[in-house]
Amino acid sequence: ILSENVRNCLNSMVTKLLHEDNMTSECYLRNCKRDFLVAFLKMVESNVDYLNIELxxxxxxxxxxxxxxxxxxxxxxxxxxxxxLFIKI
Known part of the structure; x- marks a missing residue:
């Protein structure tokens, strides 16, 4: 289980990545390494699970x-x- 500070840091990084990089572009995603995409997906799933528990x-x-x-x-x-919390989800 991640500490709150680590979770906040990772959330900030994910938010920055989603808003500043073009994660919706198929071309962008093709250039990403598979390991990165798998790790990114796990992080997003973890965040959603965490927020669902809080909600x-x-x-x-x-x-x-x-x-x-x-x-x-x-x-x-x-x-x-x-x-x-609902808005965050």
Whole structure:
């Protein structure tokens, strides 16, 4: 399991690669090494899995607070966090 700092660094690199390089170009992808593409795919899959777990956790918190309505501010905070995670995915 990657530490949070390593994950953040790798996420920044992936984001930069996706936005600055032309990863949608077939010509670009043909010039990439297969090992790189496999590693890149694994990294993206890992990120999606990680975000799905975070999103599920956030949704569980929202559901729990909905069932135990004691603090509407807490519910709003959990919903906001969940929505931020959903946007990342």
């Amino acid at each position: 599920s956790t956030a949704q569980n918190k929202v559901n729990w607070v909905k069932e135990h309505p004691s603090d509407t501010q807490m519910l709003a905070g959990y919903k906001e966090k969940r929505d931020e």
